[in-house]
Amino acid sequence: MKTTGGTDDQKRRAAERAADLVSSGETVGLGTGSTAAFAVRALGRAVEAGELEDVFGVATSFASRELAREAGVPLCSLDEVECIDVAIDGSDQVDADGNLIKGGGAAHAREKVVDAAAHRFVVVADPSKLAETLDRPVPLEVLPAARTLVSARVDELGGDPVLRTADRKDGPVVTDNGNFVLDCDFGAIDDPASLSADLSATPGVVEHGLFVGLADEAYVGTDDGVDARTY
Numbered sequence: 015m016k017t018t019g020g021t022d023d024q025k026r027r028a029a030e031r032a033a034d035l036v037s038s039g040e041t042v043g044l045g046t047g048s049t050a051a052f053a054v055r056a057l058g059r060a061v062e063a064g065e066l067e068d069v070f071g072v073a074t075s076f077a078s079r080e081l082a083r084e085a086g087v088p089l090c091s092l093d094e095v096e097c098i099d100v101a102i103d104g105s106d107q108v109d110a111d112g113n114l115i116k117g118g119g120a121a122h123a124r125e126k127v128v129d130a131a132a133h134r135f136v137v138v139a140d141p142s143k144l145a146e147t148l149d150r151p152v153p154l155e156v157l158p159a160a161r162t163l164v165s166a167r168v169d170e171l172g173g174d175p176v177l178r179t180a181d182r183k184d185g186p187v188v189t190d191n192g193n194f195v196l197d198c199d200f201g202a203i204d205d206p207a208s209l210s211a212d213l214s215a216t217p218g219v220v221e222h223g224l225f226v227g228l229a230d231e232a233y234v235g236t237d238d239g240v241d242a243r244t245y
Contacts, residue, residue, distance in 0.1 A: 020049075020140025020235075028138040028235030029053035031242075032102045033060070035136065038067040041095045043128040044082055045103025046075040046121040049138045049235075053102045054078065058085025072098055074128050075121035076190050092128065101132035106223070107150045108143050108232055112245030113206045117153025117223030120178070120189045126221055129228055137232040144234065148206055151197040152213070153178070153223040158194050160218025165196060167216045171209070173198040193220050 029052030036042050036057060044054050060066040070090045073079035082089055092098075103125055107115040114137065116122045129135045152173070156164045161177065168175040178187040178195040186194050203209055206226045213222040234241040 019142030021237075024140040024235035024237065025049040025138070026052045026235065027240050028140065028233040029102070030056045031233045031235075031240045032136045032138050033057050035100055035134075036060075036066060036069060038069060040069055040099040041090070041097065042069060042071050043098045043101025043103065043132050043135075044071040044073045044078045044087070045101065045129075045138075046078045046119045046125060047104040049104035049140065050078065050102060051081055053138060054081050054087060055085050058082070058087050061088070062086050070095070072128055074103065074125040075119065077119070077121070092131065098128060098132040100134040100136060101129045102136050102138060103129055105137050105139050105143055105225075107145050107148055108137060108139055108229075109148045109206070110146050112137075112229040112232060112243070113148060113227070114225035114229060115148050115150045115152055115223050116225055117155075117195070120153065120155070120187055120195050122153055122223040123155045123189065123191060123221035126225060126228075129225065135228055135230050137229045139232060139234050141234060141236060148203040148224075149201060151176070151199040152203075152209075154196045154198055154213065155189050155191065155193045155220040155222075156196055157218050157220060161194055161196065164216060164218045168196065168198045171200070171212055173200045191220065
């Protein structure tokens with residue numbers, strides 16, 4: 015359920031602006047998705063050119079780990095670092111208060127761990143991801159055995175849960191953690207914090223795609239520059 019919209023140039027501008035925040039000696043959270051990928055490649059070019067030294071990336075997914083290796087960004091695991099200086103990650107939707115919906119790439123559980131651990135979490139996006147109020151379906155990573163029970167709880171909360179199916183194989187999408195994803199449509203989400211708490215308290219939910227109060231900044235790429243926002 016990856017989101018579409020925005021141009022590659024818009025995404026690149028936002029991501030490269032965020033990559034410029036990284037200094038030598040820092041640890042960087044490497045997000046997942048098409049916009050974050052531009053940041054990973056920009057970091058790789060800076061490392062290759064000798065502009066950044068002793069920089070290590072903490073990948074949020076198998077895909078971001080493989081891209082970092084290809085781009086030449088040294089990697090380490092979350093367990094190996096004392097802190098993450100800055101995390102650079104994309105989003106499927108960003109509201110006026112900087113709350114996010116993530117999980118289009120089914121990597122939101124690991125993304126949330128890394129993004130929450132960072133001293134500075136910077137969202138990179140294109141204008142199509144902006145909204146006054148969050149209203150996209152919220153991805154839930156769920157234990158396979160709990161799918162039916164979680165779906166029933168989502169119904170009680172006013173949502174419409176749909177099991178995400180794979181594009182190129184029969185059956186459901188399976189996350190890097192071996193779980194299923196339910197895309198849950200709640201309509202307009204007027205109180206993201208309350209819904210976040212309800213979903214977090216649901217047994218069987220490994221993690222949900224509402225990122226409430228985590229983003230420090232957002233860089234939104236436009237046709238002629240970058241719109242920087244602070245939350």
